Amino acid sequence: MAGTASCAAAQGGLLMGLVDRCHGRDPVLVGWFLAGRLASYTATGALLGLLGSAVSLPPRARAALLVAAGVMVIVFAVRLMRRGRCAPPSERPVSRYKAPLLGAATILVPCGVTISMEMIAVSSGSPLAGAAAMAGFVIGTTPALALLGYVLRRVSRTRLARVAGVVAVAAGLWTIGSGLNLGGWLPTDTTAPLSTxxxxxxxxxxxxxxxxxxxxxxxxxxxxxxxxxxxxxxxxxxxxxxxxxxxxxxxxxxxxxxxxxxxxxxxxxxxxxxxxxxxxxxxxx
Incomplete structure (x- = not known):
């Protein structure tokens, strides 16, 4: 449950990249997103099990990726809120790789439970065990992300799209703030509370x-x-x-x-x- 909630919050913003206000009815895109996520996590688990902590990202590198992901979420949200004429599907350039690549990119936006699973993969000393640990984690959190993707795509075709966009902007700012905090780039309050x-x-x-x-x-x-x-x-x-x-x-x-x-x-x-x-x-x- 902890893994589902925290990862849906940390990584769900990338689902905004699949939201299309005009043609948001294709659930297959969410499936490809989840498939890309499963593939990237499984491959990372195998690599961690094989090479160990030598391939783990240091905290400041993860912090920079969190900031970049937050900016990306805000860009997606602004696009969702922007009104305009809907072009016919034939006039719209579609990339078949967008959904799986966004799903694969979630490995770069780790939640706390993800990091714990990566440590398990590192300590396993086996590519098979590392891949199994990461794949099992992804499968367990897939239902929540699938539901989130379905809701986002339904909302994108209603007047609630702007509300969803505002919420996504807030999520992007929260992700940026978390990255800045993780990297130690925010001022530190060293004031201890007074007591008797x-x-x-x-x-x-x-x-x-x-x-x-x-x-x-x-x-x-x-x-x-x-x-x-x-x-x-x-x-x-x-x-x-x-x-x-x-x-x-x-x-x-x-x-x-x-x-x-x-x-x-x-x-x-x-x-x-x-x-x-x-x-x-x-x-x-």
Whole structure:
């Protein structure tokens, strides 16, 4: 369920590229989109199983792809909202490769559960096992994307097309924001919330901190650790969601896990979930 919801949100915007306000009645295009998605995920799983983490995209590369995908979704949405005369089908250039290529491109817009599955494929050490893991994940999330594609194509032929376009623009902006957050290109708020304990005598910063991953973010979202010495961050999982994969210190980690950080200088260290939606801060002092 978590994989279905998060991936429909993160990747469903690319379905906007199949929406045609004039000739949006062909469900075969959605089928080709899903087939392209299955093929790209299966091939990626096999490659990850064969070569391991050497072929995994670093977080900042994924962040740039998220920003590009968000821009693409906004372009599709503007096209959907634009009114104009509908040309006969014979006058419209149609690319038979558009739907499967858009489906294949979803591998470049990973949700948090996708990253977890990629890690499973990497650790499998087998092309067959990696392909099976990724293919099984795609098959499980296909019904939600198929329903989303059907709804989008039906709506594109009604007066609700502009409403759908506005929603898609919002989704594109959200995707861009997630990419900027994942890449660390947004300003960091290092202000810790005040509490009664913060007004008492200061205590030495710890060398071990514990953070819980929930559906709504990381708790506590702001922790203090000791600077200049190795620190252990113990990530525990309270609720499964996109926060179950964290990007910290330039690497992806599937939770639960203990992350051992080398000595850090005084100041904040930022970490985010695999989708760039939720942020936490470790302030070294």
């Amino acid at each position: 304990s913060s007004l008492s005598a200061p205590t030495p910063a710890p060398r071990v901190v514990t953070v819980w991953a929930t559906r709504d973010g990381y708790r506590p979202a702001f922790v203090t650790a000791r600077a200049g010495v190795p620190v252990e961050v113990i990530f525990k999982v309270a609720e499964r969601g996109c926060t179950s994969t964290v990007t910290i210190d330039g690497r992806d980690v599937a939770l639960p896990a203990t992350v051992r950080l080398p000595p850090q200088p005084p100041g904040p260290l930022r970490y985010v979930c695999g989708m760039g939606m939720f942020t936490g801060i470790i302030n070294f002092s």
